[in-house]
Amino acid sequence: MSTFVKIKALRQSLSSSEAKLADFTLNSANAIRNLSSVELAKVVGVSQSSVVKFSQKLGYKGFPAFKLAVIDALNDETSEPKLHGKITLSDSLEQIAEKLLSSKLAVLTETKNLNETVAIEQAVSLLKSAKRILICGLGGSALVAKDFSYKLQKLGMPAIAEPDGHAQLAYVSTFAKGDLVIAISESGVTREIAEVVKQAKKNDSYVISVTKFGSNPVADRANVRLYSVAEEESVRLSSILARTAQDFVIDILFIALTQSSRQGRKLLEHSNDVVGEFRNH
């Protein structure tokens, strides 16, 4: 158990000298690092023997052992991956930023672990061999779809991201064997997307899904299932975190694609050059 937890637990049953030491430890743990038992006693205003007794009361052999425990506790505290608690109304801006950050870190890590390497390989392989590609998503996912389409276009791939549900359906109805649909829907139940997927399957086209983990209409029908986020966060953050996870998935796909094809890299380079050239004038 952390020394601090221990101290807090015993805090009530301590006598006045001990309480002084306990409070000092909790408030200025850092300072203890550089203090001997005598110095600590002086700073806190108790006798040196009280310091030793306090250490022993906490279960340590003596003062040096206590000191080490405090240092350890400080280290654990700072290296802990920071729990990403819910953002509440009373949070300060600094706390909000901190929590959003750790939530994102958690979501990214989870998303990475959720997707098997083999699934990504399959997805890359489908992408490379696809004749035409339709990336569909609605609402927030539409932007992810659009982003992915831009990226694929940079690689010279025939990818289209259409934000309108009806247009998506119209396009996919012309699909055939060799064409590919990438269906992005966090819930996996979006009616329009599910419909597109159904149609794609009917036309013998391949489907890659990007949804939350588990069974759902979109993923169930997909040839390759990719996943975004694992845990449901607070409602307020959910769409933000879903986006974060979806972005990660398509970023991985994109990098893996450029990785696996020399031609793709060349085209990407060229595309970047052209845009850069243009911007500088």
Place this chain on the structure above:
Amino acid sequence: MSTFVKIKALRQSLSSSEAKLADFTLNSANAIRNLSSVELAKVVGVSQSSVVKFSQKLGYKGFPAFKLAVIDALNDETSEPKLHGKITLSDSLEQIAEKLLSSKLAVLTETKNLNETVAIEQAVSLLKSAKRILICGLGGSALVAKDFSYKLQKLGMPAIAEPDGHAQLAYVSTFAKGDLVIAISESGVTREIAEVVKQAKKNDSYVISVTKFGSNPVADRANVRLYSVAEEESVRLSSILARTAQDFVIDILFIALTQSSRQGRKLLEHSNDVVGEFRNH
């Protein structure tokens, strides 16, 4: 400098007793934790005074100081946030994912640290009091702009994100005092965006910039400067990481906005309900 690095650097110039201690420290650093100078001397097979002299040769006041340094070095070693090396052609898919993940983690952390709380507060305040809002960005940033506009619209705010440069300029030319431009451009030199900012300033409108850190045409003219990423990564990753950072910035702004207004939260809730209702039929 880490104690271990120090030891390795001096390793050659050490005498036999000192070398014994150095090797033991490098190989069994963990053990030192529980040893006194006498015990360590015994284990290694040297005299206690040699232990002390060794500690001092490394630059520490004495043995206890050396011991603390070793413990610190061990802690730093284990909690190091995994260096996010460049992705190379020979990387496996698993390595790619790992590196992308750590790069994103680093970029998010940096972005959070780069933005002062007070700047975010000012941005929020400008957003809340703005009569009209134009969010402009080109290329990849256009998607970030669009995303932010959707979010602001959910809060009932008059935000427009227009991907076309000319249309942006046309709109901003009608701006006046009380209107707000949010200019998103990683480089901060995009001609079209800089032009919009110039026009906005001429019309006495406020400008919030989201660019890389440092002086650039867009940020220099802004009333409030927000920053994305700090370090330039590999060219291949740069646009991906820029997006990651920009998303973080607008996510923070969005959350801070909902945080600061009861009405905003109500509208957001309602908006989510309506869309959810619609999707389920």
Place this chain on the structure above:
DNA sequence: TGCGTACAAAAAATAAATTATTCCCAATAG
């Protein structure tokens, strides 16, 4: 109320341990 005992807490005193310094010897190079 006044006095004395009992008890607990905390500091002073002391003992033990750990650590730092000094001093001396041995090995080796010049």
Place this chain on the structure above:
DNA sequence: CTATTGGGAATAATTTATTTTTTGTACGCA
């Protein structure tokens, strides 16, 4: 043969742990 250096034994200094003493307070009882 001297000078120098490494290393350990001896010892001094410091730090820590234990024991002893003092202080203060609560409680019982005349």
